Amino acid sequence: MVVLRILYRNFRISERRFSATSVNRDKYSCKILVVGGGAGGCSTAAKFARTLKKNELIVLEPSEYHYYQPLFTIIGGGTSTIQEARRKESDVLPKNCTWIKDKAALYDPDKSFVTTEKGDVIEYDYMLIAVGLELRYDLIPGLQEALDKSSNVCSIYSPKYAPQVFEVLKNLKDGAAHFTFPNSPVKCPGAPQKICYISDHYLRKQNRRDNVNITYNTSLPVIFGVKKYADALWKLCKSRNIDVNLRTNLVNVNSVNNEATFQNLDNPDEKKTVKFSMLHVVPPMATPLSLSSNKKISNEAGFVNVHKHTLQHIVYPNIFSIGDCASTPNSKTAAAAAAQTEVVFRNLSAVMNGQSLPLSYDGYASCPLVTGYDKCILAEFDYNLNPLETFPFDQDKELRSMYILKKIFMPQLYWNLMLNGYWNGPALFRRIMHLQFMDKKPPAKS
Structure with missing residues (x-):
């Protein structure tokens, strides 16, 4: 069945490319191509948008709307609405980027280009894959x-x-x-x-x-x-x-x-x-078929095959990945994507400047386990499944304060800071809360 789906997809793409004319097919070129405008893609694009020109940064994303998905649980409980979890994609993407409203159909990492479902071709110097899970x-x-x-x-x-x-x-x-x-x-x-x-x-x-x-x-x-x-x-x-x-x-x-x-x-x-x-x-x-079927980029499970600490592709040094579609063995959450954004930004910037990779992702993820309408257990942990808690008290308790953090503060942090490239997770606050004023984590290994 999977083989048939791949053959059919390739047939449809070939059909579109054959029927398209040079008039309705476009060719783009950029320094950085971000494939996916979700939490990780949008946040990292916002960081690069501060220094790159608009035509140097392309975001490939088909969706009309962007959703703050952690709110869906609260919506299911009847205390929030889908409208509160939704923004127009055009309002959350950085203004200083080129948005192509389409999705990736074919990746060619050897020649550094992506073909979209509409048949357009996007050439890139560097690529960040952030397409999430379907x-x-x-x-x-x-x-x-x-x-x-x-x-x-x-x-x-x-x-x-x-x-x-x-x-x-x-x-x-x-x-x-x-x-x-x-x-x-x-x-x-x-x-x-x-x-x-x-x-x-x-x-x-x-x-x-x-x-x-x-x-x-x-x-x-x-x-x-x-x-x-x-x-x-x-x-x-x-x-x-x-x-x-x-x-x-x-x-x-x-x-x-x-x-x-x-x-x-x-x-x-x-x-x-x-x-x-x-x-x-x-x-x-699962990751999108265009990704999982491309064994040059993905691993056997269909995830972008990256180093779990640097988030750089194992084979192609000009490709990075972030969020749910990356092969990193962390819990797939928005908090994990937030922690990864600075690592991707700093490490990709280093590659662009011919420098060694400075940062290492420790697998941080957070899961606010809402246990009702007024309580929450805030689980935070690393790659080794060891607790990595921000606050200076045991977080394995049902607390009303953690529920307020989850329902009130986290959405605002997401919309106003993370998507604008200003939130990299709570690592700094954790060190302050635990009186650790020096970051003792070693630099990333290339």
Whole structure:
């Protein structure tokens, strides 16, 4: 099936290029090409826009709107709206860049150019790939139809579906509510639990919790990758009577009969079908096919093959990657992208000037684990899954202050600082909070 998809895609691209004339096909040339205008791409482009000319910096991004995706969980709980999470792409991209509203179809790293879906060609001196992960609802039979037609199947991961999560919650009176985590890479891997805890809190507030059984089904062998926070989450689930099934993967949805089929990943022949009154699904995710099928750029898993500390491509020194599509083995979150932006900016600038790479990314990621309408556990950790906490107190507790940070301050920080290239994560504040006034981390290795 994957081979057929690749052949069909290449056929369509060839067809477009054959039918296009020299009049409607454009050719561009730039110093830096940023492929993807999401959190990482937009933030890094903003940094380079301060010194480059407008025609030297191109951002290739097809979307009309830019979304602050960490807000989708709050939207699912009914305390925010999709409008609050949305801005026009033209308003968040740096003004001093050239925006091409299209997406990459073919990469040629040997000749340093990208062909877009419309057939345009963009030549570059340096390239930053920041295309993120695509939501693949279609990979679970019956799911897409259920989301479009059912009144009790929902998902916070898409701006199209996030608002209907609260509608499903409001209509949930009794029965079983199932929440899933797929057997694939996932952006914001804490979000599947967050909406589970918010749903639990909502039902308690409505005095309906005793009528609903809640189950969290995850494909992972642990509830959370960092033991300190996992221990806290296990206690939380036990105290709230939330059942947790590990190594359990959703493989089919029957919305007509309100049935979901799960596979035991430790025994793939073992499958179990359950009835549901509410089903919240996190879709499988993957990098775009144009990237994953290009084995010169991507690794076997389809991610841009970069050094995990420098974020520079293993083979092509003029290519860097940031965010969810990079092969770095960190948790894929907006906070991780923020920490990566300065590393990419400084290291790519060094390459452009023939210098050694100065910065090293330590795998920092943050996951504000919202546990209800007024509490949050702020998980922060590094590549080794060791806590890397900003505040001088244990963050494995449910705190109202962390919820306010998540809901009120983080969106403002994102829109006003990060996307404008002024937020590189909390590393500086962490050192100040812990009275560490010198950065002891070694420089990056080339």
